Amino acid sequence: MVWHGWGGARFDGSTWTVYDRSNSGLPSNSVQAIGIESDGTKWFGTDDGGVARYDGSTWTVYNTSNSGLPSNWVNSIAIESDGTKWFGTYDGVACFDGSTWTVYDESSSGLPANYVHAVAIEGDGTKWFGTDGGGVARFDDRSWTMCNSTNSDLLFDYITSIVIGSDGTKWFGSERLVRFDGTTWTVYDPYDSGIHIYTRIRSMVIESNGTKWLCIDQGVVVHYGGYVYPVADNAEWLDDSHWRATYDVTSLVPRDTYTISVSGAQGTDGMEIPPDTRFGFSVDYAGQITDQTPPNPPVVIAGGVEGDASSVEAMWSANDPDSSITGYRYAIGSAAGATDIVHWTNTSRSSIARSELGLIDGRQYWLAVQARNEGGLWSASGYSAFVAGQPFHRVFLPVVVRSP
Numbered sequence: 394m395v396w397h398g399w400g401g402a403r404f405d406g407s408t409w410t411v412y413d414r415s416n417s418g419l420p421s422n423s424v425q426a427i428g429i430e431s432d433g434t435k436w437f438g439t440d441d442g443g444v445a446r447y448d449g450s451t452w453t454v455y456n457t458s459n460s461g462l463p464s465n466w467v468n469s470i471a472i473e474s475d476g477t478k479w480f481g482t483y484d485g486v487a488c489f490d491g492s493t494w495t496v497y498d499e500s501s502s503g504l505p506a507n508y509v510h511a512v513a514i515e516g517d518g519t520k521w522f523g524t525d526g527g528g529v530a531r532f533d534d535r536s537w538t539m540c541n542s543t544n545s546d547l548l549f550d551y552i553t554s555i556v557i558g559s560d561g562t563k564w565f566g567s568e569r570l571v572r573f574d575g576t577t578w579t580v581y582d583p584y585d586s587g588i589h590i591y592t593r594i595r596s597m598v599i600e601s602n603g604t605k606w607l608c609i610d611q612g613v614v615v616h617y618g619g620y621v622y623p624v625a626d627n628a629e630w631l632d633d634s635h636w637r638a639t640y641d642v643t644s645l646v647p648r649d650t651y652t653i654s655v656s657g658a659q660g661t662d663g664m665e666i667p668p669d670t671r672f673g674f675s676v677d678y679a680g681q682i683t684d685q686t687p688p689n690p691p692v693v694i695a696g697g698v699e700g701d702a703s704s705v706e707a708m709w710s711a712n713d714p715d716s717s718i719t720g721y722r723y724a725i726g727s728a729a730g731a732t733d734i735v736h737w738t739n740t741s742r743s744s745i746a747r748s749e750l751g752l753i754d755g756r757q758y759w760l761a762v763q764a765r766n767e768g769g770l771w772s773a774s775g776y777s778a779f780v781a782g783q784p785f786h787r788v789f790l791p792v793v794v795r796s797p
């Protein structure tokens with residue numbers, strides 16, 4: 394029996410059953426997490442709908458207005474051997490023992506970031522949390538330990554999934570697969586490991602025989618030189634049978650002939666698209682592009698607008714010592730690195746003013762900017778935090794008049 398997200402879908406080995414808002418008690422059609430208790434009761438974590446419990450006949454919804462759940466955006470669920478549920482949310486971790494809710498967040502605990510993507514529990518009851526911007530937190534019910542890019546070899550502070558093997562080995566999903574055996578961190582490089590992952594690992598499952606299954610943001614891929622390049626940027630359905638995504642051809646992509654292959658694709662109506670449809674194309678450049686390193690991360694200044702909490706103003710600059718900057722993209726989120734307010738948006742300008750973003754007065758948000766160079770390579774993000782409704786402080790230098 395398989396349960397998976399996007400509404401809830403049940404597969405008994407031969408028949409798929411789809412549960413959504415129209416035919417069940419699910420409070421949202423966007424299901425981010427599923428937990429199954431030993432008695433078969435299912436828990437669904439949703440986007441903006443809180444948590445739904447389904448015992449096979451009755452749906453019960455827990456949200457911020459009827460329970461101690463701190464956020465209605467629930468990214469992950471883990472269930473302890475004693476039945477206690479742990480939920481990773483946009484606003485910290487919630488623990489529910491069946492009667493009492495306990496919330497752990499940045500202000501009340503050692504949790505390094507309130508935006509929690511992943512929760513996993515070890516055999517001895519130790520909890521592991523993957524956060525957005527804060528790396529990994531370990532909690533043994535008494536004390537908190539943090540692992541991040543500055544105090545460990547984790548390399549990534551944006552952790553989207555965690556699983557723990559039967560031998561206690563932890564596997565963390567980010568933009569790479571990371572393994573931690575309790576002493577040593579191993580980051581699987583896509584060029585060396587054969588694990589050709591270029592996008593985030595959304596979730597992972599380990600089979601009893603040790604086989605790992607990784608769920609990644611990937612639909613259409615290009616095969617070249619033994620590697621698989623997912624075409625996943627700007628992905629959207631145009632209608633029930635047409636899906637569009639883009640891939641930036643950069644100076645790292647050699648001149649050559651390439652093939653796009655599509656397999657296992659389904660339309661939004663569930664209709665299977667003919668497998669392995671192949672389409673060839675070639676990459677060529679008009680001139681010689683030599684810059685094969687990305688620009689430096691932009692320096693960003695962002696601020697709110699006094700009297701208009703929903704607006705933001707920002708400016709930035711970036712440089713690349715080898716080639717010129719050809720464009721930027723920015724994103725706005727409720728955490729460093731998050732894009733939940735404004736998804737990545739391209740612009741040729743080095744400043745923006747955006748309004749009607751639904752920001753909450755006095756709350757802190759982050760604006761991230763990446764720069765692109767002539768080689769088509771994007772920099773790492775430069776960030777600026779800002780508080781809605783509070784402008785950044787412009788510094789006016791005094792005019793000095795020199796006497797003749």
Ligand SMILES: [Ca+2]
Nearest residue numbers: 686687713715
């Ligand atoms: Ca460069």
